Amino acid sequence: MARDIRESEIINKLIQLVNTEGISGLEKIEKGSILKGKRFRETIERYYRRKLLWPLIEADLILVFEDWENIFDRNLIVALETKYFSKEIQSDLEKQLRQAYREFGQPLRNLVYGFDSIVLWHIFHESIEDEKIDMYTNTVGETIKKLDLPMLYFGTKFSKNRFKFYQPWSMDYQDLRYLIECFKSSCRKKRNPLKGEEIKDFRNAIKVAIGIP
Numbered sequence: 001m002a003r004d005i006r007e008s009e010i011i012n013k014l015i016q017l018v019n020t021e022g023i024s025g026l027e028k029i030e031k032g033s034i035l036k037g038k039r040f041r042e043t044i045e046r047y048y049r050r051k052l053l054w055p056l057i058e059a060d061l062i063l064v065f066e067d068w069e070n071i072f073d074r075n076l077i078v079a080l081e082t083k084y085f086s087k088e089i090q091s092d093l094e095k096q097l098r099q100a101y102r103e104f105g106q107p108l109r110n111l112v113y114g115f116d117s118i119v120l121w122h123i124f125h126e127s128i129e130d131e132k133i134d135m136y137t138n139t140v141g142e143t144i145k146k147l148d149l150p151m152l153y154f155g156t157k158f159s160k161n162r163f164k165f166y167q168p169w170s171m172d173y174q175d176l177r178y179l180i181e182c183f184k185s186s187c188r189k190k191r192n193p194l195k196g197e198e199i200k201d202f203r204n205a206i207k208v209a210i211g212i213p
């Protein structure tokens with residue numbers, strides 16, 4: 001029996017796919033752990049003389065799209081939080097789903113760090129039943145919508161480098177290019193509502209850390 005893929009491997013696989021595909025409008029992709037590095041900390045504390053927020057819990061991925069609206073500059077900086085539901089947890093799936101539901105608001109913290117937009121992305125192994133995925137993702141999507149939270153939610157099934165959509169709409173398997181395009185277009189419409197100099201300083205520090213102008 002083949003070993004199930006882990007969440008960290010999903011992240012690495014996505015980065016590899018993106019770098020191979022060369023997706024239009026996607027300027028850069030980085031692991032969120034880069035914000036725990038020396039460059040981000042020193043930019044915040046020494047240059048901007050801001051207190052680094054604690055705890056600093058990084059996003060899984062940082063996506064930088066070209067922003068033709070130029071709200072701040074030519075960059076649209078997105079924090080992407082992922083959660084992978086593997087086939088190994090199926091015996092305990094309901095418990096895992098309840099736990100994930102309790103935690104679905106965690107990506108909101110990334111707005112305080114200055115990201116332009118945030119995405120929560122739940123990824124399900126292909127063996128998990130459609131009905132269970134549909135019920136769960138609808139609950140999360142409806143909760144976010146009714147509370148009018150400033151975040152985006154995507155629920156997909158993953159199989160052979162393709163993604164079946166459950167939220168924010170239902171669609172059969174599509175490739176990574178299509179998924180990234182959906183992230184880009186959706187994030188342009190759902191922006192960080194926080195304003196002020198502190199938010200701008202944190203955003204600039206993110207740019208320094210990931211090496212974009």
